[in-house]
Amino acid sequence: MSDQTNERSKYQLKRQSIPEELAESLRERILKGEFKEGDQLVQEAIAAEYDCSRMPVREAFRQLEAAGLIVSRIHKGAFVTSLPTDQIMELFELRAIMECDLLNHTVSRMADEQVIRAAQILEELDEAYSRRDIGKVNSLNWEFHRSLYSRTERPQTLVLIRGINVQIERYIRRHQILTSRFEEAEEEHRQILASFKSGAPSVIELMREHIIQTGHSLVKALKTAK
Template sequence: MHQKKPRSKYSIKRQSLPEALAESLRERILNGEFKGGEPLIQEAIAAEYECSRMPVREAFRQLEAAGLIVSKIHKGAVVTALPSEQIMELFELRAILECDILAYSLARMTDQHLDASEQILEELEGAYGDRDIAKVGALNWEFHRSLYVAAERVQTLALIQGINVQTDRYIRLQLLLTSAFEEAETEHRRILNLCKKRDPSVVEFMRDHITRAGHNLLDALRTRKGANAP
């Protein structure tokens, strides 16, 4: 009797395969399963997901466009590994763009916008309580984004989203290294409360919130590097 082949643990839906494959690989990169500098082998990935190399190549192109991998001669696709100054640059870019768009958005926020932000924040607070890093990463962006949509600045929001894709793994890493869940939860709740009051001081508080996260991450990375030194 012909036995049914066991399902791979990385099986995904076949519709829009390259997009689904890129999303699965993206999550594995963000969760740290694939480390910075680690090569991604097309043949090995195709075997894991039980698909041909063609959708893998397309998924790699999407990941490279998002800044998560880079193609190198003779090495193929490699997970990006940023030096500390470039990591901080990403957080500083976030602070510039997000504070600018928040200033535009603040006066245009409706109760419906704020209700949506409240709902996302409650989900995020639940993820903090569960220490669900993957869920925190996704909901952190959704919460920030919900505060900016009222500005209707499509190009700025697209730029911010692209930067957030790159900083997502570092935000997750910061939470893992520093256990700063309570601090992040408190600061996000304060940001929303200031927005509900239409208090313009929220813009500078957002700047501090983002840059502080970057500096805390770099401090944690230096501490870990020192602890691992021979």
């Protein structure tokens, strides 16, 4: 088997949902920095790499563009997006506004199963932190936040927040590598959960500070790294 075939086989797809799987695979490669800001994604090259036609590639590109990860330019093709640091901070500020609003609506509806599930996720986060598994950390971080909002009955707000998280996840991954802010985030999550469990209104301010501080720390780390 040739080296080209071996390389291509890493990205083989299940035929029943090629566009979705392709979009997810490309998304992960963007988030972990394999495709960097400003890189061009060429349909023909992607189709050859995944051994598929250009049609699912076009659909995958549409999904990635809707998520804000790539942008299509007329007569030029698709490129991985780049966000200025002030816009990254703006996204964290939007997250803080929306997530604190969700907490305000859910803290009075808190259920025991929410607290149990959130605590379980934090245990999994501990393990991911210890392994420095950046991808798993970000996935579990979102699951922890979402577990606190599971009784809000505001699905559209959750969709918007998830979209923001996808846009900034690649920068958060770099942030965690650059600053090793694992222990701080872990302690903040535990404070948030304890406050949430007690039903204290302070949970809203704790969440706001957690999100904003993460944003400021990220922007500082990115500027320092330039």
